Amino acid sequence: MNNMVSDYPKGAPAQEQTHQPGDQDAMYPAPEIIKASHKGSGKLDGKVALISGGDSGIGRSTAVLFAREGADVAIIYLDENDDAAQTKKLVEHEGRRCLTIQQDVGDNDGVKKAVEQVIQQLGKINILVNNAGVQYPQEDLTDIDNEQLERTFKTNIFGMFNITRAVLPHMQEGDSIINTTSITSYQGHDQLIDYASTKGAITTFTRSLSTNLMKQQRGIRVNGVAPGPIWTPLIPSSFDAEQVAKFGKDTPMGRMGQPSEVAPAYLFLASDDASYITGQIIHVNGGSIVNG
Template sequence: MQTQEFRPEPKDMKPLQLDYPASQRDMDPQPDTDLSNYQPTGKLEGKVAIITGGDSGIGRAVAISYAMEGANVAIVYNVNEGDAQDTQKMVEAHGRQCLPLKLDVRDPNACLVAIDRTISEFDQLNILVNNAAYQMYQENFLDVSIEQFHRTMETNIFGYFYMAKAVVPHLNEGDVIINTGSILGKTGKEFLIDYATSKGAVHAFTKALAQNLAPQKIRVNAVVPGPVWTPNIPATMPADMVENFDADNSLKRAGQPEELAPAYVFLACRDSSFVTGALLDVTGGQLSS
């Protein structure tokens, strides 16, 4: 029997500030990523997935849920060795293998290496989850530097393109690509202009690539999160916005990463066999219009 899990409300959130890139280990309260209430049914038995940004937050929750469903996983991360080690241990605790890959998705050659190493390790690859992301709060548009704009776009959309281009030659009928979009890609956000722009591009990329790969029976979809409690929040937002984060949706609280994971499972398995080019909103009721 499942028990009711604690979901922090805005009043529970503290004015936490962490240096970028933040470690999930340092967050208070801790994001809920352990899938302790999740009931797997073997939906991904025998599959292999690669997940960018897989060391923490949504990526960690997806990695654990995939392992619980029977998949071996590779997790791509950029900096935080400790978080990657934590995720690896949590995946392996469910009896599956986890391959940590430290690299920068802004480098197309590194993306090719990640795909090749995953296939070399597991002899196959069925699921790509593009999830790595960069954001940085800037109240004034003129403070968005050219360097920041490049970093945001190169991480959030170029990296997705590079990983997809590297993996598609190895995918077969029934395999999938899942991108992480954002509700801000639909609504915009005055202090995250470059981030919102990049996520709007992810949505268009998802739809266009889905049409292109449909003849090969390779499905492409995106999960569209609303506000979610991940290391990016205390590392990129002002303390007064981290405190009481976040009530801009119908449920009046931020989501927890494990609340996103079942959407990624759905899009990865046969249950979604007639779903492609979709943007699956998991936003707590934060609407785009």
């Protein structure tokens, strides 16, 4: 699972994938899923988490870490069946239940059915991690056609609305929603104009929903994580081999991050350690200061 990571301490060899959002099994080196040094301490005992995009990358790492801390996990994924099966295996290895559901988050009716399935099989949802996303680099704004624009927004932000609306009626005081935004929400990206725009919307959605739920006095916290360059299947499936070989080397730390280095931020926000935190974004980006 973690072999080969140390062979490329700062980056990855040139590689590409042709299908979004990408397959983790085809990546080399394999992304690091969880730090061997992490010893579970029951921070999420008795909890159930639903993670969109939980089949690979940050979603998989978060699923496995949550399981190590005592949570049962459900994941929603697009069509990466092999990756989803591997995530299920890793979660079950931690002694927890894992429900895998193939579902496009942009399909509102399908999402409702998926949430009902989680409730029926796992009994509840205490933690929602909105993590599913796609990106399609283009050199010029005029190269972003309506089909791409709609797909990016439908997955990245409409999907977040769809899942959150379906899950909220099942959540109770003390439960938590965590949204994956991005450093591009704060810095922009010249080749990811539509993607960065959705991430800006996600940041605002996070802040607005947190305020809304506080005013309703429901006791549900809403926060976000803004990763920088993290080694996930989205990278080789988005950029050409030359760009992949340089990925993350322009950060202050001089390297890309691993999913295992992002997942603890989700764990913190999901746990009672973050009981006085809502409406905030944690930046896991290798040292870039964004002041957001």
